[in-house]
Amino acid sequence: MQYTWKKNLNQKVKLQTFLKENGISGRTLKKIRHGEGEILVNQTISKQSQWISGDVEVTIILKxxxxxxxxxxxxxxxxxxxxxxxxxxxxxxxxxxxxxxxxxxxxxxxxxxxxxxxxxxxxxxxxxxxxxxxxxxxxxxxxxxxxxxxxLQQQISQHTMKKTYYALVSGKLEKEHALIDLPLEKESFESARRVVRESGKPSQTEYWIQERYENATLVKVRLHTGRTHQIRAHFAAIKHPLVGDELYGGTTTLIKRQMLHAYQLELVNPFTNKLEKFTAEIPHDFKEVIQKLK
The missing domain is CATH 3.30.2350.10 (Pseudouridine synthase)
Structure with missing residues (x-):
């Protein structure tokens, strides 16, 4: 496999620095130094210590x-x-x-x-x-x-990927739009639940109401952090557990699985610098529950 960058560099820079600035990890560079790949500059095999400038085409070839x-x-x-x-x-x-x-x-x-x-x-x-x-x-x-x-590690660790979900929560939410900013941690060693505690990790969940029903609310949710069970735990903490989420106290009358669907993901492709957007339509069982509520 191989990956190529074409750039115009205004000043001299070491090839290793150029690669790191373009997201290449030190681990990958180490593998190349140990014979698990090659680096080409303008189609010529080059060392990481080499200086480059001007119009360059840098290609990494990996096993x-x-x-x-x-x-x-x-x-x-x-x-x-x-x-x-x-x-x-x-x-x-x-x-x-x-x-x-x-x-x-x-x-x-x-x-x-x-x-x-x-x-x-x-x-x-x-x-x-x-x-x-x-x-x-x-x-x-x-x-x-x-x-x-x-x-993509930087986008993952810095939570710059935009993750959008649809969730059906119990009861009627009052605010049309809000940010749930509550720290979360594991309830106990034996439990799978996450709970709000001051000692927990910072966690932010933003939501927008999409539709209201008699005893439930459909919301669009965006994660600003990526904690385990974050959406489920946050809505349970504000007394609106997800419909079907037995672990967090949600009603299972209509369905026996939490009404949570990962709808969309947006990220910047590190090779093209263009936005990539992926969307997965809401499944039939989720739609059926909404129809019953209507």
């Missing part, structure tokens, strides 16, 4: 990844929203684990995407960028190499 033989490749179907040279966006169904674990190590979404990717020409090894809870439906994004994944 193809090999799939971990201990990870199962499932051929069960996946719902592909979009696939390009860099990303694979999947619409995950509810009641499906994102990654292998004690509950399922054979047919999770990651196992299915790996099976799909290894049967493409050329094949590739996908790396998961976003994850969803077992019962949450919607968009899950994969990078098509570990190098692409590493190029």
């Amino acid at each position: 193809d990844e090999k799939a971990d033989p201990t990870v199962n490749q499932s051929m069960l179907p996946i719902d592909i929203v979009c696939e390009n040279d860099y990303f694979l966006a999947i619409n995950k169904a509810a009641n499906l684990s994102s990654v292998p674990g004690p509950k399922d190590s054979q047919n999770t979404l990651a196992n299915r995407v790996l099976g799909y990717a290894q049967h493409q020409l050329p094949s590739y090894v996908p790396h998961i960028l976003t994850r969803l809870d077992y019962d949450t439906s919607g968009l899950v994004l994969f990078a098509k190499s570990n190098f692409i994944q590493s190029m």
Whole structure:
């Protein structure tokens, strides 16, 4: 696999500095130094210590990844929203684990995407960028190499990816638009729940009301941080748990899974500097609950 940048540099800069400024991790540069790849400047093999300036075409060539033989490749179907040279966006169904674990190590979404990717020409090894809870439906994004994944680390760690969800919460919210800014932490070692505590990590969830029903409210939600169960825990903390979310006290009369759907994800492609936007439509069971409420 290879990736190329074309730039006009007004002043001299070391090749290593240029690459780091364009998001290449020190780990990747170390791999190249140890023979796992090459760097070309204007189609000539170059060292990282080289100085470059003017019009340059910098290409990184990396050895193809090999799939971990201990990870199962499932051929069960996946719902592909979009696939390009860099990303694979999947619409995950509810009641499906994102990654292998004690509950399922054979047919999770990651196992299915790996099976799909290894049967493409050329094949590739996908790396998961976003994850969803077992019962949450919607968009899950994969990078098509570990190098692409590493190029997005800054956006992931700084929460500059825009993650938008739809949630159906219990009761009637008063404010049309609000920011829930409450620190969250694990309730206890044994519990899966997250609770609001001063000792917790900063957590911000913004919402906009989309539609009101007699005993529920449909909201569009944007995450400004990425804590486990953040949306579920925040709405439970303000006394409006998600419909169907038994863990956080939501009613299960209409459905027995939390009404939460990852609708949209926006990020800046680090190779093209263009905005990438992926969208996954709301599933049938979510729509059915809304129709019943209407």
